[in-house]
Amino acid sequence: MAELPEEFNCTITNWEYIYGLCRDVADEVRRDEFEPEVVVALARGGWFAGRCLCDFLGLDDLTSLKMEHYVGTAQKTGEPTVRYPMPEGSVEGKDVLVIDDIADTGGSISRAEAYVEQRDAGEVRTATLQLLDTSEFEPDYVGERLAEWAWVVYPWNFIEDMVDLLSGVMEKADQESYTADELRHYLAEYHDVKRIEMEIAQPNRLPEVLAEMERRGVIEGAGPGEYRLAE
Structure with a gap:
């Protein structure tokens, strides 16, 4: 594979x-x-x-x-x-x-x-x-x-792909925790997803994705406004 x-x-x-x-x-x-x-x-x-x-x-x-x-x-x-x-x-x-x-x-x-x-x-x-x-x-x-x-991230699988992408950048960056701004930084560094591009195409959706990742048990809270991969 x-x-x-x-x-x-x-x-x-x-x-x-x-x-x-x-x-x-x-x-x-x-x-x-x-x-x-x-x-x-x-x-x-x-x-x-x-x-x-x-x-x-x-x-x-x-x-x-x-x-x-x-x-x-x-x-x-x-x-x-x-x-x-x-x-x-x-x-x-x-x-x-x-x-x-x-x-x-x-x-x-x-x-x-x-x-x-x-x-x-x-x-x-x-x-x-x-x-x-x-x-x-x-x-x-x-x-x-x-x-x-x-x-290509299509609108019908935006959350699905973003869960995979964000999980991947968190594993690669290997920090103990991440703020939303840090995750945006790594999306740009590793996948060339600029903040302005994402906000134009899918405005204000990062909090939604993070909430869904937390609901699915992919990530967990690590303090106010911070997240880490769930163990």
């Missing part, structure tokens, strides 16, 4: 920006005169995009396919496999658009395309909101191409 490096850049996004990428993908599909009859959204990252594309393209047939690949922000498995298959007959004889949030290696969406084609679908095309230059797979439609690798 491969691990990400201790220090890597992150980009934090918001709903408005991602909604705009959904619109861009839909515009590409219309310009190409492709008229899918069903959207297959890869769980979990493709759900928001899948629903938006149905709205933009006037579709009411949406199904989901779960691929097992990533495990949080710290680990990823090898080849993606199908964990939760689609309902029987959900794409049979239909033209399909497969959508995911991002292609990193491209393994997940490539495997999903092959899986859908094997279910007797009509024409199958693929789309991602974002495409990293590390991807070996080229989707038919792309909202945005990213030249430099970064871990």
Whole structure:
């Protein structure tokens, strides 16, 4: 099981920006005169995009396919496999658009395309909101191409990713306790998450994340306004 490096850049996004990428993908599909009859959204990252594309393209047939690949922000498995298959007959004889949030290696969406084609679908095309230059797979439609690798924190998994990121920086910095400002400092040092970037994308949410980490037993109070990793 491969691990990400201790220090890597992150980009934090918001709903408005991602909604705009959904619109861009839909515009590409219309310009190409492709008229899918069903959207297959890869769980979990493709759900928001899948629903938006149905709205933009006037579709009411949406199904989901779960691929097992990533495990949080710290680990990823090898080849993606199908964990939760689609309902029987959900794409049979239909033209399909497969959508995911991002292609990193491209393994997940490539495997999903092959899986859908094997279910007797009509024409199958693929789309991602974002495409990293590390991807070996080229989707038919792309909202945005990213030249430099970064871990993208989406609004639908903001707390999930921030719990992982903050836990990681606390382990790496190896202090006895941390204030919120110190945690912001380490997020910038290790992951290039600047305070202003985070506050523009997800304003006033660090206290919420810290409270949730405490509720989950990830961290505990270490004095007024200070936190440490729970033992």
